[in-house]
Amino acid sequence: MDTNANTSTRTITKTNVTSRRRVLAASALGLAWAASGGPGARAMAADGTGPTPRRARMKLPPPTGPYAVGTVSLRLVDRRRADPWVAGRSRELMVDVRYPARSVAAHPRVPQMTRGEAAGFDRVNNFGDLPKGRVDWSATRTFAHLGAPIDRRGPRPVVLYSPGVGDPRTLGTTLTDELASHGYVVVAVDHTYDASAVEFPGGRVETTRLPQEFERALKEGPEAVVALMEKTSAVRVADTRFVLDEVDRAFAEGRLERAPVGMFGQSAGGFAALQTMHDDGRITAAANLDGVLAYVSDDHDEGNLSSVARDGVDGPLLLMGMDGDDRTNVPSWRALWEHSDGWRRDLVLRGAQHATYTDATSLIPQIARQLGLPEETVTGLVGTVPAARAIAAQRAYVTAFFDRWLRGDAGGHLLDGPSARFPEVRFV
Numbered sequence: 001m002d003t004n005a006n007t008s009t010r011t012i013t014k015t016n017v018t019s020r021r022r023v024l025a026a027s028a029l030g031l032a033w034a035a036s037g038g039p040g041a042r043a044m045a046a047d048g049t050g051p052t053p054r055r056a057r058m059k060l061p062p063p064t065g066p067y068a069v070g071t072v073s074l075r076l077v078d079r080r081r082a083d084p085w086v087a088g089r090s091r092e093l094m095v096d097v098r099y100p101a102r103s104v105a106a107h108p109r110v111p112q113m114t115r116g117e118a119a120g121f122d123r124v125n126n127f128g129d130l131p132k133g134r135v136d137w138s139a140t141r142t143f144a145h146l147g148a149p150i151d152r153r154g155p156r157p158v159v160l161y162s163p164g165v166g167d168p169r170t171l172g173t174t175l176t177d178e179l180a181s182h183g184y185v186v187v188a189v190d191h192t193y194d195a196s197a198v199e200f201p202g203g204r205v206e207t208t209r210l211p212q213e214f215e216r217a218l219k220e221g222p223e224a225v226v227a228l229m230e231k232t233s234a235v236r237v238a239d240t241r242f243v244l245d246e247v248d249r250a251f252a253e254g255r256l257e258r259a260p261v262g263m264f265g266q267s268a269g270g271f272a273a274l275q276t277m278h279d280d281g282r283i284t285a286a287a288n289l290d291g292v293l294a295y296v297s298d299d300h301d302e303g304n305l306s307s308v309a310r311d312g313v314d315g316p317l318l319l320m321g322m323d324g325d326d327r328t329n330v331p332s333w334r335a336l337w338e339h340s341d342g343w344r345r346d347l348v349l350r351g352a353q354h355a356t357y358t359d360a361t362s363l364i365p366q367i368a369r370q371l372g373l374p375e376e377t378v379t380g381l382v383g384t385v386p387a388a389r390a391i392a393a394q395r396a397y398v399t400a401f402f403d404r405w406l407r408g409d410a411g412g413h414l415l416d417g418p419s420a421r422f423p424e425v426r427f428v
Helices: 017-022 024-029 032-036 115-124 169-181 210-220 222-252 268-279 307-311 331-339 360-371 375-382 387-406
Strands: 068-082 090-101 109-111 141-146 158-162 185-190 197-199 205-207 261-266 285-289 317-321 344-349 425-427
Touching: 068 169, 068 222, 090 141, 090 169, 090 197, 090 222, 115 197, 115 205, 141 169, 158 169, 158 222, 158 268, 169 185, 169 261, 169 360, 169 387, 185 222, 210 222, 222 261, 222 268, 261 268, 261 387, 268 285, 268 307, 285 387, 307 331, 317 331, 317 387, 331 344, 344 387, 360 375, 360 387
Parallel strands: 068 141, 158 185, 158 261, 261 285, 285 317, 317 344
Antiparallel strands: 068 090, 090 185, 109 141, 197 205, 344 425
């Protein structure tokens, strides 16, 4: 989601909310938030003196599809690959699998974040203007039911999800629950030591290494920063291809009926979706939610294009940008567009900010109301588009995209041109 930095990797500030998504990290890979740690000066004293402050508790919007949603969390270990961030370990991931459930009776709804993940997320303070210790991140419940039996009536297309740099996989819950409620199997991937905190079975929590890595790169100079961006992207793509191997295994073993596979993500996760599609033919269609495709400090900088931007892709792609981001002014998107041969759409959500394409859209306004935060905190993070409209638009267009290209269903032709149902969405 990349929310806590200003417009330059050389001059990082902690105060400009409206432009914090513009740093390297914010635009390309979301690393700069990590260096600043977030302005948590308004949090209560750590020694516990004074009254215990009330902590905000939030709700997510229920999915709209015809299916109830089941979920399982899986630990995956790639024993063929050394972990790129920690020496002496094999690469280890946690994923959430969402799916249409046959029944959810006696299967509880799972929290959005475990206690360990919530503590790590709060410690990093990824939403920079929120006071630390004042939000109960582990109290939010998703609409996915733990261990519910899968509904196996017909093939279920598979969609992978990758979050922004520094974000947990769970910050895309609104869309992953939504797709599962429409009959998709959705695999949300945590990129260990990139995500704020990843909790493994048994309670072990691994926290992000990117703040230290970014501080080191800044001291070494611009080339080191670019190299770190390239490494972070490459790790994410390698993680995704390993998850695709596990999906193939599930197909081969009959745990899933073979079906097309798509991918989407926000920010660096959207970059990963398109880069994986470029590198690996198993991705049929990819959607990028406001992720730049170059190793640059600002979305609008020229140069340092990724290979997917230089080469383009042959398959269907969807770009959805915040207000002010489209292929006319984001050079990496323009290059991708010019070099791609397949079906493609470029959409802008009017009034949106970078984090609008995460669960922040629904969570931040609730937090602000409960903690008495100023309106500019909300608009700086998630823009001026009303939360209900932003959520409805994202759900509709992302679902329509995968319906068309993984199911062959054009539905109401939502992607063919502007719609009176969604005046907030501009076709570029």
